[in-house]
Amino acid sequence: MAGEDARLATGGxxxxxxxxxxxxxxxxxxxxxxxxxxxxxxxxxxxxEDTFAIVAGTPSIAVGLVTLRPNVWSGTIAVLDEVFVAVDARRAGVGSAVLALVVAEAARRGATVLATEVGEADVDPQRFLERHGLVIVDPATDDRTLAVRRSIR
Incomplete structure (x- = not known):
């Protein structure tokens, strides 16, 4: 199974x-x-050191791309820029294996928080992320998390 060979990507x-x-x-x-x-x-x-990717499969069928950034509140945040599994490989645990290795590598590099953005209409990715602890609604306050941005170029 491709998830079993999830690994840290290199420049190659x-x-x-x-x-x-x-x-x-x-x-x-x-x-x-x-x-x-x-x-x-x-x-x-x-x-x-501030960017890494986890891939699974040969050729790769899944990826998790992370950028680390300093943060005054938590030290270092690992921003999950993208997590993607090829359509034919979904629902086989590959994404879970990639995300588990993303979390482990982010922690190894000193991150204390993993954060990402997901579109409101992207229900399946929301479910996947929530299954792995990335919540959209804060259970303590019942507030929804929003990410806002503006292009500057």
Whole structure:
């Protein structure tokens, strides 16, 4: 099973990671740079300590991409920029294996919080994230978590 071979990606995996990230954006009809552009960026980013990816499968069928950033409240936040499993590989535990390794690697690198964004209409990804402890509604206050952003370029 591909989830059993989930591993930390290296710069050599940049093309595979870029392909999966491009597939993820295409599935949601979200604009994205070409896969070649993403691969070039990833080759450099994956060599840094503040960015990592977890992949599963050969060739890769799942990815979790994380950026670490300092935060005054919690020290370091691991931002799950993307978690994606190819359509044919879903519901087989691959995403869970990738996310488990994402959490372990983020903790190893000093992160104390894992955060991500998910669209309100993306019900299946919401369920997946909630099953793994990333909650949209704070159980203590019943408040919904919102992420807001604005393009500056």
């Amino acid at each position: 995996d940049a093309r595979d990671v870029a392909r999966l990230l491009h597939e993820a954006r295409a599935e949601r009809a979200t604009p994205a740079p070409r896969a070649e552009v993403l691969a070039e960026r990833l080759a450099a980013l994956l060599e840094r």
